[in-house]
Amino acid sequence: MGQTMAEKIVSRQAGREVYAHDKLERLPITKLFFNDVIGPPAIKGFQEDFTDVFENCGKPPQVFDPKRIFFTPDHSVPTFAIPIAEGIDSMSEFAAKHGIRMYKEGDGIEHVVLIEDGHIVPWDIVLGTDSHTDTNGALGTLAFGVGTTDALYAMATGHLYDFVVPESIKFELTGTLPKGVYSKDIILHIIGRMGAGGCSKRVAEFAGPGLHSLTMDARTTMCNMAVEMSARTGIMAYDDVLADFLKDRAQWPVDPIDSDPDAEYADVMQIDLSDLEPTVAFPHKPANTTPISRVQEMIERSQREPTPDFCTVNDDTITNAFLGSCTNARYEDLVAGAAIMRGHKVHPNVNLIVIPSSRKVYERAMDEGILQVFVKAGANIESSNCGPCFGSHMGVMSGKGKMISSSNRNYQGRMGSPDARIFLASPATVIASAIEGRLADPRKYLD
Amino acid sequence: MITGTVTSVYGKDINTDDIIPASFLQLSTERAFFAENAFCKYDPEFKKRCRQSNMNIVVAKENFGCGSSREQAVYALKENGVVCVIAESYPDIFYRNSLSNGLVLITVEDASGFVMGDALQVDLDSSTIQNVTKGESTYFEMKAEDRNTFQQGGMIGRVRRHLEEILLQQAEK
Numbered sequence: 001m002g003q004t005m006a007e008k009i010v011s012r013q014a015g016r017e018v019y020a021h022d023k024l025e026r027l028p029i030t031k032l033f034f035n036d037v038i039g040p041p042a043i044k045g046f047q048e049d050f051t052d053v054f055e056n057c058g059k060p061p062q063v064f065d066p067k068r069i070f071f072t073p074d075h076s077v078p079t080f081a082i083p084i085a086e087g088i089d090s091m092s093e094f095a096a097k098h099g100i101r102m103y104k105e106g107d108g109i110e111h112v113v114l115i116e117d118g119h120i121v122p123w124d125i126v127l128g129t130d131s132h133t134d135t136n137g138a139l140g141t142l143a144f145g146v147g148t149t150d151a152l153y154a155m156a157t158g159h160l161y162d163f164v165v166p167e168s169i170k171f172e173l174t175g176t177l178p179k180g181v182y183s184k185d186i187i188l189h190i191i192g193r194m195g196a197g198g199c200s201k202r203v204a205e206f207a208g209p210g211l212h213s214l215t216m217d218a219r220t221t222m223c224n225m226a227v228e229m230s231a232r233t234g235i236m237a238y239d240d241v242l243a244d245f246l247k248d249r250a251q252w253p254v255d256p257i258d259s260d261p262d263a264e265y266a267d268v269m270q271i272d273l274s275d276l277e278p279t280v281a282f283p284h285k286p287a288n289t290t291p292i293s294r295v296q297e298m299i300e301r302s303q304r305e306p307t308p309d310f311c312t313v314n315d316d317t318i319t320n321a322f323l324g325s326c327t328n329a330r331y332e333d334l335v336a337g338a339a340i341m342r343g344h345k346v347h348p349n350v351n352l353i354v355i356p357s358s359r360k361v362y363e364r365a366m367d368e369g370i371l372q373v374f375v376k377a378g379a380n381i382e383s384s385n386c387g388p389c390f391g392s393h394m395g396v397m398s399g400k401g402k403m404i405s406s407s408n409r410n411y412q413g414r415m416g417s418p419d420a421r422i423f424l425a426s427p428a429t430v431i432a433s434a435i436e437g438r439l440a441d442p443r444k445y446l447d
Numbered sequence: 448m449i450t451g452t453v454t455s456v457y458g459k460d461i462n463t464d465d466i467i468p469a470s471f472l473q474l475s476t477e478r479a480f481f482a483e484n485a486f487c488k489y490d491p492e493f494k495k496r497c498r499q500s501n502m503n504i505v506v507a508k509e510n511f512g513c514g515s516s517r518e519q520a521v522y523a524l525k526e527n528g529v530v531c532v533i534a535e536s537y538p539d540i541f542y543r544n545s546l547s548n549g550l551v552l553i554t555v556e557d558a559s560g561f562v563m564g565d566a567l568q569v570d571l572d573s574s575t576i577q578n579v580t581k582g583e584s585t586y587f588e589m590k591a592e593d594r595n596t597f598q599q600g601g602m603i604g605r606v607r608r609h610l611e612e613i614l615l616q617q618a619e620k
Contacts, residue, residue, distance in 0.1 A: 023592075026609065037469075037517065041476040053607050057614040064613075076473055084473045131516040131540060145540055147518030149547035153606045157613055161602050162546070162592060166539075196460040197510035200538050230513050230538040285460065309460060392470040409514065411464045413488035 002260030036073040038129035040087030064158030066099035077105035108358025111135035118249035138219040173210030175274035180443035183218035184426035192289030199231035281424035321434035324355030325407035346378035347437030451502035462514035465489035482526035512541025549600030
């Protein structure tokens with residue numbers, strides 16, 4: 001019987017053929033990473049839970065495999081409070097002691113730098129202490145966001161416990177994207193159709209000829225947001241685009257992967273990319289999507305029938321714009337934003353923040369004059385970190401804030417006051433809106 | 448047997464940002480710290496209601512605990528005396544985090560029968576919720592291994608034994 005990629009990867013790691021719903025008491029994992037939010041409590045838990053086990057076995061405390069573990073301080077950096085600095089200190093000390101690679105503050109966001117540095121390769125089972133670990137599925141891996149406990153257990157033993165092989169839903173992409181429409185618009189469209197819980201307990205497998213036209217930067221954006229329809233993770237097959245990306249980059253052996261033609265799926269959805277428009281998600285849920293041409297209707301609907309998930313929006317004006325995050329701040333995202341920005345200014349009522357997703361992206365954008373376009377237009381450029389999307393230390397909004405963001409979540413209170421409004425869109429739509437001070441269609445800037 | 452009172456009732460898609468906002472996550476590694484700011488943006492009265500009982504039950508519709516993987520959301524509930532959540536579904540990360548910490552999650556087809564103030568007795572062994580206030584009984588499904596993990600307060604015992612096994616194997620080599 002044919003297998004999905006998820007079933008194949010679990011089978012290889014488990015050493016036996018498994019299918020959806022099969023249960024494994026222990027699943028060996030191959031890569032594991034911690035950010036500054038969960039790293040410190042996980043280290044504390046590791047010490048509390050296992051120190052005596054190591055002692056009893058006459059061994060010094062050790063992690064399962066330091067080469068497969070990475071520490072990435074990215075959420076609240078540069079630090080803004082003493083406990084956060086202390087947490088990052090504890091990560092540095094632990095990393096030095098155990099031989100774990102620790103990135104520096106500003107090196108970039110976890111779901112960007114590990115891929116960029118070739119640490120993630122097809123067939124990996126990746127655990128990360130962040131729900132957007134699904135991003136790594138764009139490289140043919142099975143990548144799960146986990147909490148503190150699962151991660152610290154894996155750090156000790158290299159296993160995930162009580163794992164049930166998930167079913168997959170296939171999203172088959174055909175056609176090519178029209179000008180001014182990006183992979184962010186595809187995934188927002190899909191989430192809008194599926195709903196916030198629509199892919200729950202299942203892997204979102206993106207496939208079809210339409211996928212082939214998308215670059216790795218574009219693909220990671222889509223897998224990143226699989227969790228916004230509650231998918232277990234997102235995944236994409238190995239092809240020549242991924243092969244090119246991994247060439248001279250991969251730090252581990254590369255082996256192609258794809259699902260079998262006769263694999264069984266829980267569901268299949270067809271998406272014709274040529275039908276799509278720039279898409280915007282309305283507050284407070286990523287699933288509240290509308291094509292940009294129907295924003296006025298959406299505003300009227302929000303006033304007519306608001307719910308806790310879909311709040312009243314008075315008009316299409318915005319006060320804040322964010323081009324950044326693990327979703328959409330890679331090189332091509334900055335290029336797409338700069339193409340709109342060039343020759344224009346940020347609207348006087350708008351605070352635009354631009355944060356390249358890694359130090360390498362930052363340097364390249366600087367060398368190629370892309371950052372200058374944003375700076376001269378009146379944007380604030382910050383060093384690489386999660387920025388306003390984490391809502392703790394940078395670009396935090398008051399109750400009057402109305403933000404358009406290239407990130408992945410527009411939950412109530414995500415970026416500050418619970419009364420603030422957050423819209424999600426592609427980098428191009430974010431910049432067009434930052435220019436006009438209202439939700440704007442980027443396509444007219446591209447003629 | 449878990450005996451408690453329904454002190455919070457929510458709709459669908461409650462996310463972990465709602466349960467504990469990001470700005471508090473890194474200020475402490477003590478679990479009790481997260482009690483103070485639970486639901487502070489989404490439902491500022493949550494904490495106050497939880498103080499009325501030390502056995503609180505939260506009821507919700509589908510997809511409770513979606514979004515961020517922050518395990519602090521589980522601590523924020525437990526440290527406010529939440530002993531059990533009854534909802535129509537949970538996404539995987541939150542379910543796993545709750546299993547790890549012994550926060551009992553019950554899945555029912557329709558949660559609308561449970562309202563504020565209902566006194567409930569949840570029996571994991573017989574898979575039933577006895578609504579003492581209404582005199583009704585509801586059956587729920589739970590996998591045997593999950594029931595075990597909830598009852599043991601997590602899987603730490605098994606993981607410690609596995610680590611020991613690994614270390615002993617290394618010593619033999």
